[in-house]
Amino acid sequence: MQRHYYQPDAETMPVNEIKKLQEYKLVHQVRYVYENVEYYRKLMDEKGLKPEDITCLDDIRKLPFLSKADLRDAYPYGMLATDIKNCVRIQSTSGTTGRRVVAFYTQNDVDMWEECCARAIVAAGGSAGDVVQVAYGYGLFTGGSGLHGGSHKVGCLTLPMSSGNTDRQIQFMMDLRSTILCCTPSYAAYIGESLKERGYAPGANSLKAGIFGAEPWTEEMRRDIQNSLGIKAYDIYGLTETSGPGVAFECECQKGMHINEDHFLAEIIDPDTGEVLPEGEKGELVFTALDKEAFPLLRYRTRDITYLTREKCSCGRTFIRMHKPMGRSDDMMIIRGVNVFPSQIETVLLNEGYTPNYQIIVDRVNNTDTFDINVEMLPEDFSDTPKIITTKEKKLQGAMKTMLGINPKIHLVAPKTIARSEGKAVRVIDKRKRLGINT
Amino acid sequence: MAIKQLSIFVENREGTLVEVTDAIAKAEVDIRAMSVADTNDFGIFRLIVTDYDKAKASLEEANCFVSITEVVGVAVEDKPGALAKVVKLLAEHNINIEYMYAFITVSKQFAYVVLRVADNAAAEKILVENGVSLVSEEDIANL
Ligand SMILES: [Zn+2]
Numbered sequence: 399m400q401r402h403y404y405q406p407d408a409e410t411m412p413v414n415e416i417k418k419l420q421e422y423k424l425v426h427q428v429r430y431v432y433e434n435v436e437y438y439r440k441l442m443d444e445k446g447l448k449p450e451d452i453t454c455l456d457d458i459r460k461l462p463f464l465s466k467a468d469l470r471d472a473y474p475y476g477m478l479a480t481d482i483k484n485c486v487r488i489q490s491t492s493g494t495t496g497r498r499v500v501a502f503y504t505q506n507d508v509d510m511w512e513e514c515c516a517r518a519i520v521a522a523g524g525s526a527g528d529v530v531q532v533a534y535g536y537g538l539f540t541g542g543s544g545l546h547g548g549s550h551k552v553g554c555l556t557l558p559m560s561s562g563n564t565d566r567q568i569q570f571m572m573d574l575r576s577t578i579l580c581c582t583p584s585y586a587a588y589i590g591e592s593l594k595e596r597g598y599a600p601g602a603n604s605l606k607a608g609i610f611g612a613e614p615w616t617e618e619m620r621r622d623i624q625n626s627l628g629i630k631a632y633d634i635y636g637l638t639e640t641s642g643p644g645v646a647f648e649c650e651c652q653k654g655m656h657i658n659e660d661h662f663l664a665e666i667i668d669p670d671t672g673e674v675l676p677e678g679e680k681g682e683l684v685f686t687a688l689d690k691e692a693f694p695l696l697r698y699r700t701r702d703i704t705y706l707t708r709e710k711c712s713c714g715r716t717f718i719r720m721h722k723p724m725g726r727s728d729d730m731m732i733i734r735g736v737n738v739f740p741s742q743i744e745t746v747l748l749n750e751g752y753t754p755n756y757q758i759i760v761d762r763v764n765n766t767d768t769f770d771i772n773v774e775m776l777p778e779d780f781s782d783t784p785k786i787i788t789t790k791e792k793k794l795q796g797a798m799k800t801m802l803g804i805n806p807k808i809h810l811v812a813p814k815t816i817a818r819s820e821g822k823a824v825r826v827i828d829k830r831k832r833l834g835i836n837t
Numbered sequence: 838m839a840i841k842q843l844s845i846f847v848e849n850r851e852g853t854l855v856e857v858t859d860a861i862a863k864a865e866v867d868i869r870a871m872s873v874a875d876t877n878d879f880g881i882f883r884l885i886v887t888d889y890d891k892a893k894a895s896l897e898e899a900n901c902f903v904s905i906t907e908v909v910g911v912a913v914e915d916k917p918g919a920l921a922k923v924v925k926l927l928a929e930h931n932i933n934i935e936y937m938y939a940f941i942t943v944s945k946q947f948a949y950v951v952l953r954v955a956d957n958a959a960a961e962k963i964l965v966e967n968g969v970s971l972v973s974e975e976d977i978a979n980l
Contacts, residue, residue, distance in 0.1 A: 472950075647951040777902075777904075779845055780844070780902060780904050781844065781904055781906055781952065782842065782844040782874075782876060782881060782883055782904065783881065783935065783936070783953075784874050784875070784876045784879070784880075784881055787876075787879070788876060809878050810879075811845050811848065811879075812848075812901075812902035813902060814900075815900075815902075
């Protein structure tokens with residue numbers, strides 16, 4: 399079997415050379431950050447650390463961690479390591495868990511990020527001649543622009559669809575014969591269901607692969623998507639803080655994601671003690687960006703729980719692999735035995751034309767979980783009869799059932815009545831907790 | 838000729854009707870007719886008032902969710918069979934009445950009724966042609 403890599407020299411570099419490269423880059427990057435980011439310099443000074451104390455890879459353990467809270471504290475310009483005149487791009491997180499994180503990029507940063515995405519596309523079987531449908535959101539969100547840039551680098555015909563407008567997605571997919579779909583897994587599942595509803599068989603489209611990320615998804619979901627779209631579904635990982643998608647990507651073996659180790663150094667730590675754990679042990683994933691110029695990141699705590707393996711991969715890549723993180727405990731709910739992520743509910747709301755203002759109420763009555771979602775109706779949907787509203791509720795319920803596999807009860811409520819909140823807690827009211835049920 | 842009706846979305850919880858009626862009272866507007874359509878979850882409170890602009894502003898101030906629909910106001914003679922005649926007339930012309938309700942205030946001669954149909958103009962034309970009097974916003978203000 400012929401092997402395809404976007405940058406074979408890097409992707410198949412012997413492990414000892416990867417480590418040497420990482421060491422070299424780390425020593426330089428720590429000095430660069432110390433000299434250019436006051437926020438991090440203070441953290442190092444507090445520990446009595448100087449850049450010259452970092453001389454080898456193991457010395458990384460001496461460095462202080464960064465958390466999302468640090469990035470929020472430093473908002474907007476506190477983490478910027480270079481003059482604005484050297485920066486060409488801003489991307490941002492959605493801010494659903496509080497104040498946004500705003501990341502900056504120099505042209506080199508953008509190139510590095512897009513090359514990482516290009517590696518992911520090639521690993522999924524992409525090459526010039528492929529039609530890549532990018533159905534991640536564009537704009538501040540990194541999903542759209544990351545895969546878009548990667549697709550350009552590979553030389554694919556790039557379809558910048560952005561997310562939503564499923565009818566148009568399907569029309570373009572069919573008419574232009576898209577071969578690779580990039581979007582969130584929940585949207586891929588939704589497109590799969592929508593194709594089925596329109597009477598298309600799984601093989602009726604020209605897709606061969608999908609690159610799905612930006613939210614946690616399960617192996618079951620992967621199977622469903624692969625079946626409904628007739629494709630191979632690849633996982634991709636990344637955070638706005640680290641650049642965007644492409645920090646790690648899956649190869650054809652679909653056994654964990656190769657971390658782009660020439661640019662990112664991964665550690666697994668005990669989330670309680672901060673102690674570094676040996677390879678293979680489960681803990682919190684921590685990333686150090688080794689060559690980012692505008693928005694450098696040393697020992698950033700992702701809050702994702704996973705483990706790493708350096709076992710040889712039959713794809714020929716030598717980069718360490720991370721297991722699919724199963725989301726953060728604060729995000730996922732188990733309702734009637736089914737895993738439900740708020741992001742899936744948001745996806746459906748946006749697809750159906752609602753605002754993402756909702757509230758989930760879960761309770762347990764007569765040993766059965768009740769699952770209610772309050773959604774703000776659109777002002778134009780309200781008139782003088784209940785029928786219009788109840789019909790809309792039924793349609794939304796059907797779309798939720800398709801995405802989640804279980805039936806919530808939908809309640810449309812008046813616009814602007816669901817409290818706008820910084821935290822995610824208010825999005826979910828789990829009354830089962832009063833019963834002492836561990837959710 | 839159609840008259841304006843306020844529809845207010847009310848959640849089925851205690852106190853919502855109080856909020857609505859308080860807001861109307863605060864606007865110093867009189868309610869001329871009303872009806873409620875409800876489901877398990879919510880209700881829609883429909884009102885004909887003497888000054889709907891003022892009422893709407895006051896309701897919105899009280900964070901009520903309001904929409905305005907046009908309905909037909911009909912003055913039927915206060916005698917047996919008068920309303921039946923109107924309903925029959927519309928049915929004969931394939932105009933479906935979605936709902937109807939009566940005014941609270943009545944004059945000596947007429948009972949006023951609100952009719953909700955899909956096509957106001959068509960309904961009005963038929964009614965007028967057949968000698969049924971319509972109610973105008975002016976009539977409502979003068980009741
Ligand atoms: Zn591999």
